[in-house]
Amino acid sequence: MKTLNVNGEPVEVDADDTTPLLWALREQLGLTGTKYGCGIAQCGSCTVHLDGVAVRSCVMPLAAVNENTKITTIEGLSDDGSHPVQQAWAELDVPQCGYCQPGMIMAVAGMLNATPDADDAQIDSQITNICRCGTFQRVREGVHLAKEITLKSKGEMA
Amino acid sequence: MNKLFESSKADGLQGALNVSRRGFLVTTSTLGAGLALGMTTRPAASSSMPLDEVNAWVHIATDDTVTIRIARSEMGQGTLTGLAQLVAEELDCDWDKVTYEFPTPGQNVARERVWGDYSTGGSRGLRASQQYVREGGAAAKMMLVQAAADQWGVAASSCSAIDSVITHGPSGRTTTYGAVAANAAALPVPTKVTLRDPADWHIAGKPLKRLDTADKLTGKLVYGADINLPNMLCASIMDCPVMGGKLVSFNESAISAMPGVKGAVAVVTDEGTDGVAVVADTWWQAQSALKKLPIKWDLGPNANYDDATLTAMLEEGLSADEAFVGNWGGDVEAAFASAETTVESVYKCPSQNHAPMEPMNATALFTKDRCEVWCPTQNGEAALAAASAASGLPLNQCEVYKTILGGGFGRRGAGDYVHQAVKIAMAFPGTPIKLQWSREEDQKHGFFHPSTMAKMRGTLDADGNLTGLHMRISGQSILAGLMPHALVEGADYLQFQGVIKAGLNPAMDDHSICYDIPNVLVDHAMRNPPIRPGFWRGVNVNQNTIYMECFLEEMAHAAGRDPLEFRLALMKNQPKSAAVLKAVAEQGGWGKDDGMGRGLAVLHSFGSYVAACAEVTVDEGGNLNMHRIVAATDCGIAVNPQQIEAQVQGSFVYGLSAALYSENTLKNGEIQEDNFHTYPSMKIASMPKVEVIVMPSGGFYGGVGEPTIGVAAPAVLNAIFAATGKRIRQLPMRDQSLRA
Numbered sequence: 099m100k101t102l103n104v105n106g107e108p109v110e111v112d113a114d115d116t117t118p119l120l121w122a123l124r125e126q127l128g129l130t131g132t133k134y135g136c137g138i139a140q141c142g143s144c145t146v147h148l149d150g151v152a153v154r155s156c157v158m159p160l161a162a163v164n165e166n167t168k169i170t171t172i173e174g175l176s177d178d179g180s181h182p183v184q185q186a187w188a189e190l191d192v193p194q195c196g197y198c199q200p201g202m203i204m205a206v207a208g209m210l211n212a213t214p215d216a217d218d219a220q221i222d223s224q225i226t227n228i229c230r231c232g233t234f235q236r237v238r239e240g241v242h243l244a245k246e247i248t249l250k251s252k253g254e255m256a
Numbered sequence: 257m258n259k260l261f262e263s264s265k266a267d268g269l270q271g272a273l274n275v276s277r278r279g280f281l282v283t284t285s286t287l288g289a290g291l292a293l294g295m296t297t298r299p300a301a302s303s304s305m306p307l308d309e310v311n312a313w314v315h316i317a318t319d320d321t322v323t324i325r326i327a328r329s330e331m332g333q334g335t336l337t338g339l340a341q342l343v344a345e346e347l348d349c350d351w352d353k354v355t356y357e358f359p360t361p362g363q364n365v366a367r368e369r370v371w372g373d374y375s376t377g378g379s380r381g382l383r384a385s386q387q388y389v390r391e392g393g394a395a396a397k398m399m400l401v402q403a404a405a406d407q408w409g410v411a412a413s414s415c416s417a418i419d420s421v422i423t424h425g426p427s428g429r430t431t432t433y434g435a436v437a438a439n440a441a442a443l444p445v446p447t448k449v450t451l452r453d454p455a456d457w458h459i460a461g462k463p464l465k466r467l468d469t470a471d472k473l474t475g476k477l478v479y480g481a482d483i484n485l486p487n488m489l490c491a492s493i494m495d496c497p498v499m500g501g502k503l504v505s506f507n508e509s510a511i512s513a514m515p516g517v518k519g520a521v522a523v524v525t526d527e528g529t530d531g532v533a534v535v536a537d538t539w540w541q542a543q544s545a546l547k548k549l550p551i552k553w554d555l556g557p558n559a560n561y562d563d564a565t566l567t568a569m570l571e572e573g574l575s576a577d578e579a580f581v582g583n584w585g586g587d588v589e590a591a592f593a594s595a596e597t598t599v600e601s602v603y604k605c606p607s608q609n610h611a612p613m614e615p616m617n618a619t620a621l622f623t624k625d626r627c628e629v630w631c632p633t634q635n636g637e638a639a640l641a642a643a644s645a646a647s648g649l650p651l652n653q654c655e656v657y658k659t660i661l662g663g664g665f666g667r668r669g670a671g672d673y674v675h676q677a678v679k680i681a682m683a684f685p686g687t688p689i690k691l692q693w694s695r696e697e698d699q700k701h702g703f704f705h706p707s708t709m710a711k712m713r714g715t716l717d718a719d720g721n722l723t724g725l726h727m728r729i730s731g732q733s734i735l736a737g738l739m740p741h742a743l744v745e746g747a748d749y750l751q752f753q754g755v756i757k758a759g760l761n762p763a764m765d766d767h768s769i770c771y772d773i774p775n776v777l778v779d780h781a782m783r784n785p786p787i788r789p790g791f792w793r794g795v796n797v798n799q800n801t802i803y804m805e806c807f808l809e810e811m812a813h814a815a816g817r818d819p820l821e822f823r824l825a826l827m828k829n830q831p832k833s834a835a836v837l838k839a840v841a842e843q844g845g846w847g848k849d850d851g852m853g854r855g856l857a858v859l860h861s862f863g864s865y866v867a868a869c870a871e872v873t874v875d876e877g878g879n880l881n882m883h884r885i886v887a888a889t890d891c892g893i894a895v896n897p898q899q900i901e902a903q904v905q906g907s908f909v910y911g912l913s914a915a916l917y918s919e920n921t922l923k924n925g926e927i928q929e930d931n932f933h934t935y936p937s938m939k940i941a942s943m944p945k946v947e948v949i950v951m952p953s954g955g956f957y958g959g960v961g962e963p964t965i966g967v968a969a970p971a972v973l974n975a976i977f978a979a980t981g982k983r984i985r986q987l988p989m990r991d992q993s994l995r996a
Contacts, residue, residue: 113538113540117540118540121538121539121540124482125490125538125539125540126538128484129475130478130481130482130484131474131475131476132475133479133481133613133614133662134481134615134692135613135614135615135695136695136932137694137695137931138695138931138933140931140932140933141613141932141937143613171475172474172475173474173475173476175474176474179470179473179474184473184474187469187473188465188469188473191465191466191469191899191902192469193332193466193469193473194332194333194334194902194906195331195332195612195613195614195660195661195662195663195664196332196468196469196472196477196660196662197479197612197613197614197662197663198662199472199473200472200473200475203473221940221941222940222941223941225939225940226939226940226941227939227940228613228932228937228939229909230611230612230613230663230665230909230910230913230937231332231613231906231909231910232906232907232908232909232938232943233902233905233906234905234909234938234939234940234943235905235943235945235946236902237940238940
């Protein structure tokens with residue numbers, strides 16, 4: 099048994115240390131929002147945050163995380179779908195089939211954690227997820243809208 | 257009332273998925289509360305729901321929640337929302353209270369196919385069901401109004417309804433759909449209804465948001481890959497790496513001590529698959545053990561087949577004497593004999609896998625008298641038939657519960673993975689088995705978009721007019737491989753999508769050629785290699801439009817004429833095609849001298865008229881920069897313009913991924929590209945900005961999901977030629993110099 103910190107709560111997983119985090123999340127913890135797409139860190143469907151940084155969980159063995167690593171999955175990004183990226187995605191109707199979108203949203207949220215004012219060039223270099231439906235144009239618009247939503251909410255708080 | 261519906265409603269478990277009479281709750285473990293599968297889209301508690309539906313298409317709860325039944329599959333293309341809009345339009349219900357559910361294929365069989373065809377492909381989701389779903393909505397409204405009128409003791413003709421509220425005009429009394437739904441359900445379903453003119457639509461035709469977005473943003477949506485049933489085991493499978501090969505043996509004892517492993521099972525299906533699956537507590541355990549399982553294969557007759565063999569076969573077809581004819585007119589040979597100028601070019605397109613983001617999967621539960629399957633499928637009834645065939649149980653002892661698909665693109669019309677899941681489940685009676693393919697399995701065992709070649713020959717007269725065109729296609733017939741009964745005296749008319757003669761085959765008039773060429777011959781030398789062919793989003797328009805649209809630009813160039821003007825001269829009797837072409841040329845800056853290379857393409861297919869104008873530059877290093885694409889669609893009647901925009905934008909990603917990167921090759925009979933590192937797909941950095949012109953001309957329903965794929969690649973290829981003078985005739989483009 100190994101203790102992890104997932105979405106703010108300590109949880110136990112019963113899997114060996116070579117098991118990728120993706121499969122521990124999906125099969126041990128029932129957090130199926132994190133998707134299997136390729137298993138070799140090519141597509142990004144499995145993106146989660148480790149201490150706020152977007153990583154591809156399909157190649158991240160359990161050995162690489164411990165009880166002090168704050169793991170955030172799509173289920174824990176917000177309580178109610180209200181994260182600015184989720185709001186922007188809803189506003190623009192970004193998903194088509196939607197299978198890649200939890201990973202896409204986590205990748206974008208991770209990018210905006212580090213670079214809240216990410217421009218198009220940064221989007222191009224940092225968002226390398228594959229979407230076979232081809233939602234990229236709305237993804238790009240969504241990033242810019244998420245930035246606006248964040249700014250606006252900060253303004254309201256100030 | 258139908259028993260099956262009573263049962264599932266009594267269980268209170270309807271929704272995006274229907275759950276079986278056994279009342280299985282689909283649960284997720286530890287973190288978070290149990291998730292009842294299918295409840296996620298229902299805004300209100302289902303306990304308030306009466307047992308009665310108004311009719312097959314519409315259920316209304318006492319809280320006015322309107323549940324619209326969707327028979328077609330949803331794989332991202334937005335059909336679900338569009339169909340709901342069409343029903344709601346005629347129903348005049350409150351759109352904010354609309355949700356949906358997928359009636360099961362088993363229920364459809366039990367109710368004499370009341371929901372019609374479940375097959376979802378060929379861009380037919382809306383256009384092939386719009387009539388009867390609108391009638392369903394209109395009939396339900398009549399029943400609801402009649403029920404209110406009966407309650408008030410007034411004539412139905414004195415009542416009206418809008419936004420789920422029924423009003424008796426003379427008295428001003430009102431009631432809601434939810435209040436009268438149970439009484440309405442007891443009334444006979446009207447057989448004659450009047451449908452609204454699309455010009456008067458207020459729900460359909462509007463750019464409404466999708467009904468299925470919210471749960472896609474939070475990870476709550478349960479795809480097939482996410483199914484979790486009590487006591488479920490997971491399976492990973494490896495099929496013989498060479499098509500036509502067979503499993504000889506495997507050494508189960510080598511893995512039986514590995515964690516979680518329950519066993520290894522030989523899996524041979526009627527679909528021609530032949531392999532072995534490992535079953536374990538979790539998929540990761542199953543997959544880890546499968547990789548260590550010693551397996552002996554008989555690779556069979558195709559073990560030496562490679563791409564050189566395939567290419568030689570296609571090249572031979574380019575000049576073969578015999579070919580099926582899909583378009584003819586005038587006298588091509590006479591045109592060649594008297595031509596001032598003759599141009600000849602050979603083009604080639606590769607074999608390509610669909611690669612949806614969610615690899616193939618299905619979950620099956622088998623007992624001696626029942627077989628149930630949970631799966632993402634483009635054809636629920638075919639999946640039901642697969643469950644029946646694989647289990648040996650009659651249809652009425654089988655059931656399929658459809659999930660939303662993590663991409664389809666044509667791949668999920670096939671039933672191979674359902675057959676396999678059932679066969680594995682039969683080795684574990686009473687235990688649900690989730691079969692999940694690895695990405696590698698998905699890549700190697702696709703139903704591939706066939707590789708084809710084309711020899712294009714054209715003639716010009718002294719004035720630069722196109723006088724003759726011969727298009728010889730050589731390649732694999734999809735129908736011959738998948739549904740030979742659809743061949744017509746051996747010919748595959750689907751092969752001629754986008755270039756077929758109007759009137760030749762009634763089923764193909766949605767794809768007729770958009771040019772009038774005085775002397776024309778389009779023919780097909782069918783050459784079928786040992787590769788499973790499949791319907792791949794856009795199907796045969798993908799390569800046919802590259803061949804036709806690139807070659808017409810070659811002819812225009814040879815004639816010294818403007819490619820737009822050259823095309824329009826051949827489209828005098830094709831006003832709808834000409835209109836979309838002119839629209840993209842105008843908005844796309846055609847004719848501007850600003851350093852951009854511009855290319856055009858136009859196509860009539862899937863009942864719609866589409867065109868694109870691409871704007872590119874190629875730098876000194878040969879790097880392509882696609883700055884902008886203007887795309888136009890005339891689909892006749894537009895049911896949801898913002899979803900049309902999404903489909904058109906996505907079509908460029910799918911079509912240009914194919915043109916730029918995608919190729920499956922065979923070596924020793926085995927597909928070589930087994931994941932996205934060798935089978936790349938477009939990412940956000942490479943996607944051009946796509947401006948979408950939706951220009952419905954009215955009077956017909958055309959498809960949307962596929963036609964634009966056809967124009968994506970040729971518009972860009974023509975733009976590259978305009979920018980560099982380099983004509984690319986073989987795809988994909990990667991690894992080729994784009995400079996002349």
